Amino acid sequence: MSGLNLAQQEAVNYMHGPCLVLAGAGSGKTRVITHKVARLIQTGLEARRILAITFTNKAAAEMRERAKGLIGRDAKEVVICTFHALGVRLLRQDGAALGLKPQFSILDTGDVTAILKDAGGTTDAATARQWQWAISLWKNMGLNAAQAEAQAKDDNERVTARIMARYEERLTAYQSVDFDDLIGLPLKLLHEHDAVRDKWQRHLGHVLVDEYQDTNATQYELLKLLVGERGRFTAVGDDDQSIYGWRGATLDNLKRLPQDWPQLKVVKLEQNYRSTGAILRAANNVIQPNPKLFPKTLFSELGEGEPVRVVDCDNEEHEAERAVARIQSLRAAGLGKDWKDFAVLYRANHQARVFEQALRKAQVPYKVSGGQSFFDRAEIRDLCAWLRLWVNNDDDPAFLRAVTTPKRGIGHTTLGSLGVFAGQYKLSLFEALFSSSLGAALPARAVGSLHEFGRYVNDLEYRARHTLGAEDAKAFLADWLKDIGYEKHLYDSEDSEKLAAARWSNVLDFCDWMAKRCGGEIDDSAGVALAGEKKSLLEVAQTISLLSTLSEREQDQNVVTLSTLHASKGLEWPHVMLVGCVEGLLPFKLDDDDGLKGQANEGILQRLQEERRLMYVGITRAQRSLAVSWLRKRKKGREVVAGQPSRFIAEMALDKATVKEDPREKLKALRAEFARRSAEAAAAAAGGTP
Ligand code: ATP
């Protein structure tokens, strides 16, 4: 119980019913979860019967580390993972009840776009992505294709719903699921299969959920089915930090808790342990105009600290220079010892580039988190397609990518005919390839090459299943890449040798990382399998997609963090620079957005409130110092437009005296002063009066 205040202790000690910890940023909510896990084990609950759900894989890894520090080895058995990883677990164990093989594939967004293009008969990726977006929202609302069609408001929605039906058929045929299915299908499973539901409810002794304010409707339903009537769960959250509304997260989940669970114990935390008084005041002021779901007050005992700085910049480049200068001067002043003490936070991914350039120029090490994922690179996706095909032969998208990368003399005509044949007999491409009647549809030579490929995949699958541990995995992967001539393929297909070398080095990194996961050396198995155990390569391969989109491969390196505000949730840094605080960026374009034209003001107001919460999240990441910068001129597409300071800067209601003047103005004044004095001195030396 040490290191917890009274309210935190109350939440930790309340174990026999539903508990909600509702509190502002930095008040120790996540700490309550970690300590409660430890406490539950101390009181005799088996570690493996505890489930803690985090928002990202990275947060899960961190929590596992902390739990290990508190309770030692037992922590290994606690299931700490995201809702999505939990979905994988549920479907792997009990998905058969829904007709899903345990080796189902998890499609990444790229695959989904490709399948939708096919299902909707378009070659336009943007159109396919619009469908993807709509289908994802429907799935998050718990609607299937038929229900989506029934509630469609216009022709466009009706068409999309029909495409959804075709998309779903394909997924079933490929034995594949998308990310939304990782929540939706387990929900269906627990809903429709009493025995499975009873089993899980009996098994789980306590469920804990961090960042509860950003759960969506299906996640809440899943939680309800997992805990059953007894409701042994602990949810922690902050309505002021709900920033995923655009992805279907809903504050209704917070409102529903006291209604659905009349016995709900609500604990409020009021002390902020993260930020100085000045930072916390700015945060409280910013969030003040938003409507309050639950009234909250937050105080800090860390002293007033440095005033919050407002930095005005000429343009993006200037802003980046000033951010780097600030990092360097804080370090020189001994205020931030390590590079990892600093973070630059921004609204949109594209803002990172200028900061990357400036940091590189100044030779400051950095990482971009929440940006393009390692796993989105073409070479890594190539390898993942092969791995997926070993795990699940029916994964047609993976089949097509693997059979053509590198090229092996099986051309589009052959693959086209194979596709038609498979469609006729309702087989996967892989099944079709071994069909005895294929010979009637394709020339013997084509059938021969297909058989050769099929046998090769079977052989790889067999070997991957029996490859255990890091050493064997490493050797196996190296052999395989040599077999398929992947390095040569990269050099042949890249114009620049340097680029090919960089790609090959990514491939080697990837193999190392896979091998380490097989050896159980990395604690980031997404919480699907237990850490510390040797795993087969095939087993490790199945969770690849899950890790990919969530892109949580980062280790705790000593580097400056560049991050979107969305990806900074739950984290903290001694020094934070919140950049690009101009109207149109933060808040993000509210009025000139086509989607919003003609919409009721209510919609715009809600968007503004979510942007304000985003600002609140950004401010409250800072422990000791915070600088907020804005641009006089900013790029907007190809144009340069005048920048207006974000309304949130005014809303922070900073004391005028604390707003630092523009250093260039100061320099100008100093120079003028210096010139005047030198003129005086020169005149005095000359014996005259100036
Ligand atoms: P967020 O809303 O950003 O997710 P949170 O409420 O989850 O924040 P934590 O991350 O758990 O807050 O805690 C914030 C910081 O305060 C951490 O560094 C944590 O170690 C520290 N902290 C929390 N509770 C205490 C306490 N009782 N005593 C000392 N330090 C604490």
Ligand code: MG
């Ligand atoms: Mg937290």
